[in-house]
Amino acid sequence: MLTLGMGKATGKIILMGEHAVVYGEPAIAFPFSCTQVVATVQEATENQLHSIYHEGLLSEVPTGLTNIQQLTTRLQQKLHTPNFQLSIKSTIPSERGMGSSAAVAVAVTRAFFAWQETILPKQVLLDYVNFSENIAHGNPSGIDAAATSGNQPIYFERDKDFQTFPLNIDAYLLVADTGIMGQTRSAVRSVAELFETSPDATSLHIYQLGQLAKEAKEAIIHNQPEQLGQAMTKAQKHLQDLTVSNKALDTFIQLALDEGALGAKLTGGGRGGCFLVLTQTKQQAQHIAQKLKVEGVKDTWLQGLGVYQHV
Known part of the structure; x- marks a missing residue:
């Protein structure tokens, strides 16, 4: 286990296909590198979150951060980590359609796996992010997870492998x-x-x-x-x-x-x-x-x- 684990992710832009992609139609999206999230995690006596939306115990986060609370709980259980301090810094404007919540989940998941020096396969990353997105938004298409975790434009259809584009x-x-x-x-x-x-x-x-x-x-x-x-x-x-x-x-x-x-x-x-x-x-x-x-x-x-x- 490293002393500090770090994970990064970019914002995303959907060029075409939002909403329709939920119902099986294609969409075009790409990572938006001028906005990004950086997450760091390290051992602490109690599970804590440091971000612009909450400073303190993870158990006391506001409702809007329930997805991060549950995601980190799952990561802690699956990776058998000790208690932690998670810090999140983001330049992605939240709730603007730029994939903020998915990018945070990508960065947090990468940080936990880096902290534990554990390989993170692409599909495992997407599964964790979609778990978080389902809590945040309900019925996610998966496009935010795919776009914020990659570095190339994608042509995306739900339940199919996305293509770099x-x-x-x-x-x-x-x-x-x-x-x-x-x-x-x-x-x-x-x-x-x-x-x-x-x-x-x-x-x-x-x-x-x-x-x-x-x-x-x-x-x-x-x-x-x-x-x-x-x-x-x-x-x-x-x-x-x-x-x-x-x-x-x-x-x-x-x-x-x-x-x-x-x-x-x-x-x-x-x-x-x-x-x-x-x-x-x-x-x-x-x-x-x-x-x-x-x-x-x-x-x-x-x-x-x-x-x-x-x-």
Whole structure:
């Protein structure tokens, strides 16, 4: 056993397919390296958590950290560790659709296995993260676990092995934070309720979102930014009809389109959180970012898709 175990994970961006991926349709996601989580764990007299949300005994964490409490309990039992002090530091904004809870679970699991000097197979890591995500959100698709634990873009279908997927398209992706906490659990529940009240219409929306994810994949493969942008904007309309957007997202997204964006849509669970804006050039993205900040967007990040690196 090491004196200190450390684990890291990145944030994630879902480019296409959120919500539909829960029902078996494909999605495209990639790790977002400009935001990350670092977890460290070491021996202590009692199980403790040190984070911006809780300082003290693990047994006294607030309800919102129940997933971390149960995940660490399971890790302690499975790995037969002594009592511990867990520290978590994150630059991923929470409840913004950027995979914060999954990334924390990835980093924590890696830290525990590193601490015990135990090999951590990929599937074992994903099992632990999905266990935590099920507590945090209910019925997770697995895409957050896959994207935050990897270092390459992925093409994901539930209950199938995810495929690494090269993003190589001459365009820029602006990621913008509305400043409003997303409501993943309620959004997922609302879509499930729509399947009960309007099964045919809801099934069609889900199917179309899957088709648009496939179109987006082809647009990326063939370096067609305009087609990718069109697919993104069409996807946003379906997400609106599924009630997982909100007024703030709709307003910001329309502003971006009015300013010449190739496409725009929410990302993640919706009803707040972040959204994506695709532009042809870096200058366009910077111009739109300035406009959005004037209108109240909290923060923005810029991702060059042609070279897959944060700009």
